[in-house]
Amino acid sequence: xxxxxxxxxxxxxxxxxxxxxxxxxxxxxxxxxxxxxxxxxxxxxxxxxxxxxxxxxxxxxxxxxxxxxxxxxxxxxxxxxxxxxxxxxxxxxxxxxxxxxxxxxxxxxxxxxxxxxxxxxxxxxxxxxxxxxxxxxxxxxxxxxxxxxxxxxxxxxxxxxxxxxxxxxxxxxxxxxxxxxxxxxxxxxxxxxxxxxxxxxxxxxxxxxxxxxxxxxxxxxxxxxxxxxxxxxxxxxxxxxxxxxxxxxxxxxxxxxxxxxxxxxxxxxxxxxxxxxxxxxxxxxxxxxxxxxxxxxxxxxxxxxxxxxxxxxxxxxxxxxxxxxxxxxxxxxxxxxxxxxxxxxxxxxxxxxxxxx
Amino acid sequence: xxxxxxxxxxxxxxxxxxxxxxxxxxxxxxxxxxxxxxxxxxxxxxxxxxxxxxxxxxxxxxxxxxxxxxxxxxxxxxxxxxxxxxxxxxxxxxxxxxxxxxxxxxxxxxxxxxxxxxxxxxxxxxxxxxxxxxxxxxxxxxxxxxxxxxxxxxxxxxxxxxxxxxxxxxxxxxxxxxxxxxxxxxxxxxxxxxxxxxxxxxxxxxxxxxxxxxxxxxxxxxxxxxxxxxxxxxxxxxxxxxxxxxxxxxxxxxxxxxxxxxxxxxxxxxxxxxxxxxxxxxxxxxxxxxxxxxxxxxxxxxxxxxxxxxxxxxxxxxx
Numbered sequence: 001x002x003x004x005x006x007x008x009x010x011x012x013x014x015x016x017x018x019x020x021x022x023x024x025x026x027x028x029x030x031x032x033x034x035x036x037x038x039x040x041x042x043x044x045x046x047x048x049x050x051x052x053x054x055x056x057x058x059x060x061x062x063x064x065x066x067x068x069x070x071x072x073x074x075x076x077x078x079x080x081x082x083x084x085x086x087x088x089x090x091x092x093x094x095x096x097x098x099x100x101x102x103x104x105x106x107x108x109x110x111x112x113x114x115x116x117x118x119x120x121x122x123x124x125x126x127x128x129x130x131x132x133x134x135x136x137x138x139x140x141x142x143x144x145x146x147x148x149x150x151x152x153x154x155x156x157x158x159x160x161x162x163x164x165x166x167x168x169x170x171x172x173x174x175x176x177x178x179x180x181x182x183x184x185x186x187x188x189x190x191x192x193x194x195x196x197x198x199x200x201x202x203x204x205x206x207x208x209x210x211x212x213x214x215x216x217x218x219x220x221x222x223x224x225x226x227x228x229x230x231x232x233x234x235x236x237x238x239x240x241x242x243x244x245x246x247x248x249x250x251x252x253x254x255x256x257x258x259x260x261x262x263x264x265x266x267x268x269x270x271x272x273x274x275x276x277x278x279x280x281x282x283x284x285x286x287x288x289x290x291x292x293x294x295x296x297x298x299x300x301x302x303x304x305x306x307x308x309x310x311x312x313x314x315x316x317x318x319x320x321x322x323x324x325x326x327x328x329x330x331x332x333x334x335x336x337x338x339x340x341x342x343x344x345x346x347x348x349x350x351x352x353x354x355x356x357x
Numbered sequence: 358x359x360x361x362x363x364x365x366x367x368x369x370x371x372x373x374x375x376x377x378x379x380x381x382x383x384x385x386x387x388x389x390x391x392x393x394x395x396x397x398x399x400x401x402x403x404x405x406x407x408x409x410x411x412x413x414x415x416x417x418x419x420x421x422x423x424x425x426x427x428x429x430x431x432x433x434x435x436x437x438x439x440x441x442x443x444x445x446x447x448x449x450x451x452x453x454x455x456x457x458x459x460x461x462x463x464x465x466x467x468x469x470x471x472x473x474x475x476x477x478x479x480x481x482x483x484x485x486x487x488x489x490x491x492x493x494x495x496x497x498x499x500x501x502x503x504x505x506x507x508x509x510x511x512x513x514x515x516x517x518x519x520x521x522x523x524x525x526x527x528x529x530x531x532x533x534x535x536x537x538x539x540x541x542x543x544x545x546x547x548x549x550x551x552x553x554x555x556x557x558x559x560x561x562x563x564x565x566x567x568x569x570x571x572x573x574x575x576x577x578x579x580x581x582x583x584x585x586x587x588x589x590x591x592x593x594x595x596x597x598x599x600x601x602x603x604x605x606x607x608x609x610x611x612x613x614x615x616x617x618x619x620x621x622x623x624x625x626x627x628x629x630x631x632x633x634x635x636x637x638x639x640x641x642x643x644x645x646x647x648x649x650x651x652x653x654x655x656x657x658x659x660x661x662x663x664x665x666x667x668x669x670x671x672x673x674x675x676x
Binding site for chain 2: 051052071072074078081090098
């Protein structure tokens with residue numbers, strides 16, 4: 001397989017950046033997910049790696065070879081399109097055979113490779129059908145087969161599951177991840193779905209407004225978001241973020257809430273400074289002796305747990321995960337605590353995370 | 358539908374008591390629209406169609422004062438055994454084959470050329486389409502002038518400028534008769550005139566091919582040549598077949614262009630079936646019964662060929 005390196009790669013349309021200069025190194029066999037809201041530049045980045053889009057600056061290296069200005073066909077990468085891009089006028093067999101026929105491979109080799117790949121994806125029964133008559137999941141399996149059959153150096157996938165319904169998406173997610181591990185295939189995967197990104201990626205590249213916000217493992221981006229955007233974007237719901245003011249080892253939060261700083265944070269901020277306190281719903285616990293309080297605004301039953309919406313004051317609603325057995329009447333005042341190691345702090349001016357010192 | 362009917366009957370029952378006389382029923386309005394059209398169709402389409410079918414079995418002459426006499430299938434038998442007819446069909450066959458084949462290739466090539474958007478592509482496309490918009494008789498007469506061996510510039514352009522060396526219309530070169538030269542001259546003009554039509558249909562087919570297919574093909578490492586044969590051509594095929602079907606039917610019936618240029622000559626070298634039919638029906642003998650039978654034979658052949666195409670087209674589409 002292959003390593004992919006991006007060096008100061010950028011894309012401009014006129015004066016507007018679609019992707020601001022970005023550096024990224026993708027290791028052999030790694031599954032990288034480009035994650036971000038629509039229009040953040042993730043698909044453009046992927047298309048630049050594939051060669052379908054030209055760069056306006058920087059270098060792309062594939063296995064240490066500069067491929068920046070090579071045509072897509074000269075890069076030895078496969079691309080799986082969001083809407084499959086199957087050839088509608090030929091059947092599934094010929095669709096899968098297309099990349100091999102285009103290379104003028106011998107019929108025996110083509111037959112052999114197709115046999116392997118359809119067994120891998122369990123689509124033997126579809127070979128004589130036309131793409132038009134297939135379900136979304138089957139179309140995506142055929143598109144994967146077409147990408148796999150040529151044994152490329154790397155796979156690029158542009159929201160391959162975006163057009164599928166929720167159930168199928170989960171099945172296909174596991175299938176793709178399992179295939180990728182089995183083949184040890186270097187893969188760059190684009191999605192706007194943070195759950196998909198968390199579930200599949202070895203590392204996640206979070207992008208927004210043409211800029212990379214954070215690169216890290218799913219655990220890193222989840223527990224240690226680099227900035228407010230990542231904190232809000234990852235997780236459903238995202239991290240609770242409440243603005244307050246620091247003084248004397250305590251952060252003053254709305255509604256007369258006083259949050260004493262956990263160990264290690266006191267030196268990270270200065271007196272009188274505005275800070276944003278962040279915590280995940282599951283790191284807050286309802287506790288009659290809790291230091292924080294608020295009014296129950298709504299409760300959602302999620303089966304194994306209750307999600308409480310608690311209004312601390314004004315419109316500062318935070319989400320807490322509570323046990324499913326206890327009932328919390330709307331309007332009730334409750335007290336809660338934040339798991340000390342799980343509290344995070346951000347600078348509201350530059351939106352960056354503060355570091356423990 | 359159901360609601361519309363209910364509403365209209367409600368309106369009617371409310372309105373009728375006051376002005377029953379002035380209201381036309383829906384049915385009357387329907388009849389007023391349909392019958393004039395139907396009568397025109399019957400008078401000018403159905404009647405001639407069936408009357409000519411009847412005449413094709415008689416010895417009727419439009420110039421004679423005697424009533425038609427029933428001959429049975431004699432006209433058909435005579436036509437099908439007449440060498441003149443087979444000669445005309447051979448000429449038509451060559452004409453259809455070469456002009457449709459050339460139009461298809463040139464039309465396709467033109468469509469590929471103007472496909473991409475470039476400066477002035479709209480203007481160039483419009484210019485290319487002009488021949489198609491002209492009247493065939495006018496085109497024929499103009500080209501006759503252009504082919505003129507003494508002052509036409511066609512000879513000059515192909516480097517046969519010296520006087521009398523080439524006469525396309527008379528099918529002669531260096532004063533020697535060259536067979537098929539006049540036919541080639543007519544085919545050339547037909548190709549000039551109708552390649553744009555093929556281009557137009559192919560162009561709309563090309564524009565309907567989604568870009569992602571070419572992106573997928575680029576990723577699949579297909580060369581431009583491979584992309585053309587495996588994506589462009591199959592995707593355009595249904596529209597291309599329609600263009601070929603139209604052109605074949607038109608070429609089989611081709612009449613006005615030939616009449617404008619050669620009148621079927623020299624001799625009968627450019628006498629296509631329609632021109633032959635015209636000669637039998639309206640020149641000299643006015644053998645209307647015989648000509649009707651001939652017209653029916655041509656009609657059946659055109660229908661048969663069209664059906665072959667349409668079957669092929671449906672296969673290409675249903676695929």
